Amino acid sequence: MERKTCDILIVGGGGAAVYAAIHAHDADPSLDIVVASKGLAGKSGCTRMVQGGYNVVLHPDDSFEKHYQDTLRGGALINNQELAWMLVTQAPERIYELENRYGCYFDRHPDGSIHQRALAGQSFNRTVHRGDLTGIELMNRLSEQLLIRKEIRVLHETRGVDLLLDRAGKRVCGAVLLDYQRGELIAVEAKAVLLATGGAAPLYKLTAASLEKSGDGLAMAYRAGAEFVDMEMMQFHPTGLIAGKSVMTGSVLEEGLRGAGGHLLNAEGERYMQRYDPGKMERSTRDRVSRSGFLEIRAGRGSELDGVYLDVRHLGKDFLMKSSPGMYKRCLSVGYDMAKDLIQVTPTAHFQMGGVRIDTQCRSSLEGLYAAGEDAGGVHGANRLGGNGVAESMVFGGIAGDALAAYAAGADRGQYDPERLDAIAARYGRATTGKANPFDLRAQLGEVAWQHLGIIRSAGSLRTSAAEIDRIEGELAQVPVPASLAGNAVLHERMNVGNLIDVARLIHAAAGLRKESRGSHYREDFPEPSDDFLVNIVLQRQENGSLRQAVEPVAFSRLHPRDLEGDTVIPTETAKQPVSSSSEV
Amino acid sequence: MARTERSTVTLVVARTDGAGASRFEVPVPSPHSRVLDLLLHVQRHQDPTLGFRFSCRVGMCGSCAMLVNGKEAFVCDTSVGSLDSGTVELAPLRALPVQQDLKVDMQPFFDAQREAGAAFEPSEADRRDIRSIPPDDARRAAIEAQNGCITCGSCHSASAWTRDGRSRVGPAALNRIYMLSNDERDRLGARRLAVAAGDEGLLHCHAEGDCVSVCPAGVPLKTGLRKLLDMVERGQALDSGK
DSSP, rough: OEEEEEEEEEOOHHHHHHHHHHHHHHHOTTEEEEOOOOOOSTSSGGGOOOOOOOOOOSSSTOOOHHHHHHHHTTTEEEEEEHHHHHHHHHHEEEIIIIIISSSSOOOOOSSSBOOOOTTTTOOOEEEEEEEEHHHHHHHHHHHHHHOOTTTTTEETEEEEEEEEETTOBBEEEEEEETTTTTTTEEEOOOEEEOOOOOOGGGGGGSOOOOTTTTOHHHHHHHTTTTTEEOOOOOOEEEEEEEOSSSSSOOOOOOOOHHHHEEEOTTTTTOOOOOHHHHHTTGGGHHHHHHHHHHHHHHHOOTTTTTEEEEEEEOOHHHHHHHHHHHHHHHHHTTOOOOOTEEEEEEEEEEEEOOEOOTTTBOOSSBBTTTEOGGGGSSSSSSSTTTTTHHHHHHHHHHHHHHHHHHHHHHOOOOBBOHHHHHHHHHHHHSSSOOOOOHHHHHHHHHHHHHSSSSSSOHHHHHHHHHHHHHHHHHHHTOOOOOOOOOOOOHHHHHHHHHHHHHHHHHHHHHHHHHOOOTTTTTBBTTTEEEEEEEEEEEEEEETTSSSEEEEOOHHHHHHHHGGGGOOOOOOOGSEEEEEEOOOOO | OOOOOSEEEEEEEESSSSSEEEEEEEHHHHHHHHHHHHHHHHHHTTTOOOOEEEEOSSSSSSEEEOOOOOOOEEEGGHHHEEEEEOOEEOOOOOOSOOEEEEEEEEHHHHHHHHHHOOOOSSTTTTTTOOOOOOTHHHHHHHHHHOOOOOOOOOHHHHHHHHTSSSOOHHHHHHHHHHHTTTTTBBBBBBEEEEEEEETTEEEEEGOOOHHHHHTTTTOHHHHHHHHHHHHHHHTTTTOOOO
16 A cells, blocks of 8 residues: 655545645645545536536625525525634635636626626625636636646545544544555545545436535545534435436536526426415425425426426527526537427436534544535535535635644644554455446435435335445445456445445434424425424444434524524526626537 | 437447457437447446546536547537447547546646646735726637636647647647736736747647637637737737736
């Protein structure tokens, strides 16, 4: 096994990871920073796929209080109030950095001021964007900045395998990585580790996320014994594209299309939202629209390809081409002309709100372990607003980078437990035989999660999923470990499925404890929200493998729910056209 | 575009294991199926050792650029029907070292971006407001027209001058230098033109347009490089300002 040492190890290659690396380096350029990315750093992960934009209070008529209240309302009141406040109040600092320090090009109004639009659940037009391809702009510019900071060591296509802990199991001392191409395990000793690998939406058979993700950071933190919060909260986006048996299926068609007046139809041509939310219809919240679509499909009123129909024909080609050029092109490439055809869409697993429990410095419950982006939980509560996700990645990526640099300046490297390292190495050190196909098991797990751990849950579905997860885990042991680990997709898929199973168990446990429906979590057997469940669900793996479960009242440290009013819809303001946008992509 | 329904196609894939190309018969469920779908089918059901790279699968990350029937393309964004061919030949990008089968090492390409100075350097790093920049401002409009590159390496592979190693500074880097040369927020601005005018720069470009004809992001690279040449010829490379 190869050995490395560094001050800060960052596991991940998307927005939060890259932002953290840049910030940590700039805070102290003498720090030895390693970035290990499962794909190409800056090219993998979901930040790049962001369409909507970045929520930030900039306009004098907007306020932190408004953004904050929108975020808590969207989160159905169980957000970590301190984290949500950090998100809102640090968002402007980051947008100034993105504009002035890293050189992003954001859309402008004709008078030269920055253009902001509104996404669902916002009381003000506060989403900074670049056309409908904001994520590409952010990641292109951040990747440039990573590249010119030559001192940062970037390991492309090198995944996290497991964390290194001290003998007491309380302090993280580094991680074991796997270099995909060389097949080499690398033990990296570090003063501190940041997990920013992204969430586990790809657990589900239909997902919008980039497909290399498999909840690696979450699973690593789980196995190391870090605390988790609200793992039952997984957001499903209502309009994932259906492109037959293609990897394109599940990718998101932005909700601006519904905000602008798009209709959702079932196979009978009915605007079925009138039966679920007659007031807001298609502009209702993501969770409600997703659930309604799922129920229509389940009731046999779905489309030919097990979806529903999105109808935007009446919006006209000119409008569609101008407001959603990226989406127009994407649909055309799979055979739908948005201006002429009904588009088959399905709910799709989109974003994991739950994650590693962190404080406002991105510290986990284990010393030396930090989490940011989708690996961290609590910012968004039970549901994330459009535009708050990429803001979270940038804000908390930056906070993590600063905090890691400060910590690394004053800390030594811990002494890792060699037995733990040996155990990790032993898992992959010897070739085994077996006939199981990890890709088949992945497909089975995706189906189980979709049917039983997904948009609609119940005591019965949770029982079924537990048994199925056990069975799949048993079969996973029959996937052979190859003699050569180099460039081996079977081994990686085995590791992916193993990680997804760990995350699925956390989702399962939390969903069982939350006997109500709130935000993205819906229990058919407890279909209403309950004030008894203004709680956070905390899970932590114990050394003996059992799961500590705690139900803690939400700390209303800044705002009590009685002081919140109003409801959330997609504003029609979304229909406003961007002033200048990328027309080429 | 002709779209012929086919139930299977033959993939002919360049391999690095020394045995030459592999052939795979792969089902095509729909003419909209992506070439990436076919590769995944091979990996999952026929040969898990096949090496290729992808991530976002919707044309946004640029990880899966390779040669499809001899031309640079994203396999996630190329439908089988659009190729209208019963045989699909796949090979890795040119001009970059091959790692495994269809995967190349992108690092030399990234290094070339860095060495060419194709990255923003702030003039006012700590500024805490957003500059007013009207979209019809001539320089901003020039930038907007050229933005959208996702550094996939396709142009680097297609252009004769980078492909045959005459220069490491290819169309992607020069296009970015053009953008930055027009960027009022950039500390170096037009001083970056020195790279464009230098030994590894524009002089190798013969405006053949190979870069723009393959760009999966549709960036008008040829236009950008011509405008960059105009700036160089007007002597703006010699100005210390912008």
